[in-house]
Amino acid sequence: MPSTRLATLLANAIREQRHLRELSQRELADAAGISQAAVARIENGNRAPSISVLEALLAAMDVQLVVGVEPLDAHLDARIDDLAVRPIAERIEELGLDELLDRLPDFPQVLTGSTAALLQGAPVPVDAPEIALRWQDSKLFTRWLETNYGQRWNARWSEFGGVWLEPEEPGEHRWSTTYGEIRATMCDELPETIEVRHGRRSYQVVPLVELELTDARAAELLRRYRDRQLTSGG
Known part of the structure; x- marks a missing residue:
């Protein structure tokens, strides 16, 4: 579960x-x-x-649980409101994105999902860096995972480990590593990207308009953000 x-x-x-x-x-x-x-x-x-x-x-621990209710996904709206006032540079550092990118092997990759949305200024929650890479580079990626103590997400037990590491095997493309969690979208060819810059670093990211067409999770978060803007008169 x-x-x-x-x-x-x-x-x-x-x-x-x-x-x-x-x-x-x-x-x-x-x-x-x-x-x-x-x-x-x-x-x-x-x-x-x-x-x-x-x-x-x-x-x-001499405490007891107090139960309450709130509108569905109210926590998500509150998180989006909080992220909207935080500097992008702070969120990049918190995510450990630059360190991870510096450590990945030298094969073509682009940032996608909520990570790409974040780098384009959208205050959407990002739980882990998300990259897109080609199937032909999966063996290089697997070797990197092995070197960096990678463990793949086991959806059956809701924990990392206990399943094959390789992206070719069935299962979610999500791993824990020495540098934190990483998620991957495997594709035959990398999607078209745009370049965005923060500080001294440039990033290749999937454009927002493409994310809204191809990434259901990112599209839903972007929709919620725009709805929040309309509600607040932003």
């Missing part, structure tokens, strides 16, 4: 409360009567805990 927003929220809450009390995962696990591995999985957001496990974890 894919990780859900609720699992992520619960993971953040448990991890934050544990850190406030200066507890290790082992200490919290012992107090709650579960395994340290279970605490690690819950805090990674890979698994949502059962109600009984959640109550045991919180009770071990």
